[in-house]
Amino acid sequence: MKNLLTIIIVSFHSENIIENAIKSINRKKYKILVIDNANSLNLKKKLEDKYKNITVLNSKENLGFGRSINLAIKKIKTPFSFYLSADAILKKKSLEHIIDYAVKNNDWIILTPSIFNTPTSKINIIKKNYKKDIDSINFTQGCAFFFDNKVIKKIGGFDENIFIYYEDNDFFFRCLKKNKILVINKALVFHKGNSSVDKKFNYEIELNRNWHLMWSKFYFYKKNFSIITAYKKTLRSFFSSLIKIIYYKFINKKKYFIYLNRFNGLLSSYMNKKSSRRPKID
Numbered sequence: 001m002k003n004l005l006t007i008i009i010v011s012f013h014s015e016n017i018i019e020n021a022i023k024s025i026n027r028k029k030y031k032i033l034v035i036d037n038a039n040s041l042n043l044k045k046k047l048e049d050k051y052k053n054i055t056v057l058n059s060k061e062n063l064g065f066g067r068s069i070n071l072a073i074k075k076i077k078t079p080f081s082f083y084l085s086a087d088a089i090l091k092k093k094s095l096e097h098i099i100d101y102a103v104k105n106n107d108w109i110i111l112t113p114s115i116f117n118t119p120t121s122k123i124n125i126i127k128k129n130y131k132k133d134i135d136s137i138n139f140t141q142g143c144a145f146f147f148d149n150k151v152i153k154k155i156g157g158f159d160e161n162i163f164i165y166y167e168d169n170d171f172f173f174r175c176l177k178k179n180k181i182l183v184i185n186k187a188l189v190f191h192k193g194n195s196s197v198d199k200k201f202n203y204e205i206e207l208n209r210n211w212h213l214m215w216s217k218f219y220f221y222k223k224n225f226s227i228i229t230a231y232k233k234t235l236r237s238f239f240s241s242l243i244k245i246i247y248y249k250f251i252n253k254k255k256y257f258i259y260l261n262r263f264n265g266l267l268s269s270y271m272n273k274k275s276s277r278r279p280k281i282d
Contacts, residue, residue: 005030005080005099010068012037013198013281014086018047024090027053033076035059035068038281062278065142066158066167073149073157081152084189085143086196091116094187098146101134101184109179110172111146112137113187120183135183138176142168143191151178159223163275165209166216173224201281203254207261211277214241214265219275238266 007030011018018034025032034056036043044056063071069083080102082095090113098111114120120137130136155178159170172181197205214237221230241263248256261277268276 004078005082005095006072006076006078007032008069008072008076008081008083009034009086010037010065010072010083011035011043011086012062012196012279013040013201014038014196015040015043015046016198017192017196018043018086020089021084021086022047022051022054025084026095027051030082030095031055031078033057033072035063035072037062037064037068064163064167066162066171067160070157070160073152076149079149080146081149082146083142083144085191087192088143089190090144091188091190094189095146097186098184101182102146102148107180108182109147109151109175110181112140112181112183113144113189114183114185115141115143115191116188117190118193126180130180130182133185135185136180137183138181139169139172140181140183141191142171143193144189161275162216162219163212163278164216165213166220170220170224201279204279204281207257208277208279210258211261211265212275214262215269215275215277218266218269222269234266234269237262238270241266 007025009018009021009032011034022032030053032054034047034054036056036058039058039060041058044058047054047056057075059068073081080099082098084090094113098113102108102111118141120135120140124137124139125135126138127136155174158167162170175181214234218230218234221233241259244259245256245263248259265277
């Protein structure tokens with residue numbers, strides 16, 4: 001099993017929660033590669049000293065989600081990879097259920113466990129019970145998914161123009177053109193959500209989230225559909241943010257800066273500027 005699959009975990013100030021994800025993995029069976037975007041030498045030493053079969057790769061810059069996965073794929077020697085969010089926990093035997101399906105079938109490009117605290121939305125289900133205990137879907141939360149490294153390399157991996165948000169939408173959109181995305185319902189994962197970064201950075205992360213959520217949304221629809229569709233999907237948010245900037249400027253500074261970041265993220269995307277904002281965390 002060690003030569004079949006590598007687990008990828010992306011960390012950014014995730015010291016408070018990442019070990020829960022690690023402990024949910026059978027480390028005797030599977031290799032784990034942690035991409036640490038906070039470049040913490042303390043985290044690297046702690047994890048590599050405490051756990052066997054773990055490698056921590058420190059990045060000198062914050063790569064974001066997609067670039068981190070692409071970097072991991074370049075480093076991995078096993079044929080398969082499984083991405084697990086730092087704030088997600090796998091139920092026992094889940095990986096075995098996924099691997100068993102993967103090696104016996106060729107009707108898939110992405111396999112994902114069922115997120116038992118967030119059921120798959122009906123609008124994302126292409127075919128319920130595509131096979132026994134398996135659903136065919138068009139999108140899932142990007143907290144846990146299994147893939148063949150060679151296949152993902154052929155479709156170009158994640159779009160590195162996107163720092164965070166909508167990178168999984170774009171990735172799965174392209175994956176579906178090649179094969180099916182399937183939920184293996186016997187495999188389960190619990191995803192806490194929006195908790196992989198230390199809580200003391202919450203406000204800065206919220207500002208960053210709002211900037212990129214807007215930048216990436218316009219970019220995604222412009223890239224995959226049309227610029228007209230992109231404007232239709234975002235103009236309401238643009239004008240709403242502008243109104244709330246004016247409203248909150250003198251009565252609530254925190255909300256003022258949140259909507260200012262939403263507005264600036266969209267404006268940057270409208271002007272065809274790169275996704276430039278990064279969390280201001282020392």
